[in-house]
Amino acid sequence: MNTELAAAAIIAALGLVQVLLPAIEYRRVHGIAYANTARDAPPPRPDSRLLGRLSRAQANLMETAPYFIALALIITVAGSSSSMTRIAALVFVAARLIYLPLYAFGTPYARGLVWTISYGALFALAAGALAAINWAYVLQI
Numbered sequence: 001m002n003t004e005l006a007a008a009a010i011i012a013a014l015g016l017v018q019v020l021l022p023a024i025e026y027r028r029v030h031g032i033a034y035a036n037t038a039r040d041a042p043p044p045r046p047d048s049r050l051l052g053r054l055s056r057a058q059a060n061l062m063e064t065a066p067y068f069i070a071l072a073l074i075i076t077v078a079g080s081s082s083s084m085t086r087i088a089a090l091v092f093v094a095a096r097l098i099y100l101p102l103y104a105f106g107t108p109y110a111r112g113l114v115w116t117i118s119y120g121a122l123f124a125l126a127a128g129a130l131a132a133i134n135w136a137y138v139l140q141i
Contacts, residue, residue, distance in 0.1 A: 002081050004125075007089035008072040011065050014096060018061050021104075022054040050104060057103040060115070061096060064122055068092055071125040080132030088124035095121065 001009075027035045029051055030043045047055075068089075075085050095118035102111040 002076055003086040004072040004075050004081055004089045007093045008069045010093050011061075011068055011096060014093075014100070015061055015065050018054070018058040018100065022051060022058055025051040025054055049106070053103050053106060057100050060099075060103075064118070068122055068125065071122070071129050074129045075125065075132070078129070078132045080128060082128060085125055085128040088121040088128065092118050092121035092125070 023035075025048065029045060029048045034043055072089060075081055095114050099111060099114045099118060102114055
């Protein structure tokens with residue numbers, strides 16, 4: 001398994017954790033009995049700050065993880081792994097692992113910086129995938 005796919009596996013596992021954490025906090029805040037209903041009625045209590053932050057962090061990862069995993073697969077299948085794509089994949093994973101606690105603890109500026117770093121790494125992966133395209137073949141020129 002190459003670095004990009006290993007990083008994709010880590011992001012998938014992180015995604016599972018980020019689905020679980022808000023679910024746990026939701027049950028803590030609203031109770032297991034309410035969490036097991038169809039939730040047709042509003043919850044008896046407002047959401048906690050932590051629940052909101054965990055939910056937003058989860059949504060944020062779900063916005064970028066599919067692109068990351070797709071790019072990791074494209075790079076692997078195309079055989080275009082390079083030092084740039086390997087570093088970008090590792091930077092993306094590291095940034096996303098750092099991003100979650102920063103968001104959960106409400107650290108505003110550092111969180112934004114870490115998100116920017118992760119997005120830059122994602123952009124570098126996209127550049128690596130696009131650079132591997134044989135445009136003459138694709139366009140049949």
